[in-house]
Amino acid sequence: MNIGEVAEASGLPAKTIRYYEDIGLITPHRADNGYRMFSEAHLHKLAFIARARGLGFSIEQCRTLLALYEDRGRASADVKKLAETHLAEIDAKMKELADMRHTLADLVHACAGDHRPDCPILSGLAASVVSD
Amino acid sequence: MNIGEVAEASGLPAKTIRYYEDIGLITPHRADNGYRMFSEAHLHKLAFIARARGLGFSIEQCRTLLALYEDRGRASADVKKLAETHLAEIDAKMKELADMRHTLADLVHACAGDHRPDCPILSGLAASVVSD
DNA sequence: CTTGACCTTCCAGTCACGGGAAGCCCTATG
């Protein structure tokens, strides 16, 4: 398969697939004309990566996941550990966002949102400092 | 004040403050020796930016917020609108993370996490494709 | 006079791509 076909089949843009080759995630063969040639196994890997990325794993985490996937002697504990690490990252981000959301929602709630200039959102951002 | 002092006082790294000058968010004066000289008003602005960034506003949103802040004739509706836009962005990100978290937590839950190689996490990422 | 802390500019790297240019390859059609 050419890159266009695997792009279609995997859902990844061709640009992204080339990038993945650049950083050594996949190594397609080359036809005589220089075109990349992908096997079913390559497509399989790309789909794997696409799903892992979709779950928010970083490229380096995907690299590790792929290595574990291809290692028939892996321990599922290693995979689980990586996934739990990522889960913790997600939780941390969610908490950060929730904190932001909380503060911001309060400010938005307090703001009249009319034609007048006084605005609790701006006051909140300016915080304790008085004037300038 | 020198950059070190405003960095300390605003909580922003000196590097970041120089960057903010680069992109035109602040324009400190210069002493004869070339050092940046910050006034109280500059510090005030930096603290404002730091808080807005802390709430997740982008640099460009901060630029707009600053302009509104300094416009005595602004309408609070404009500020509120920007804040609500950002609130919606936060909600979108939270939903994305929640979806990821949900799927990932299911996979993690299903994984024994022992010395054996069979792993639902990897199977889940490999999804419908059979083998290679 | 030297040391060390501070300041300056500039360049490169981060992460994970995306846009676009310049040019080769292949197929179909007139």
Added chain:
DNA sequence: CATAGGGCTTCCCGTGACTGGAAGGTCAAG
């Protein structure tokens, strides 16, 4: 057989918001 189109190639730049580091000027203390 020429050409038009679509697909493929490489290469380089840009994104956001910084961060790290090198090379060098400045200042106050001892």
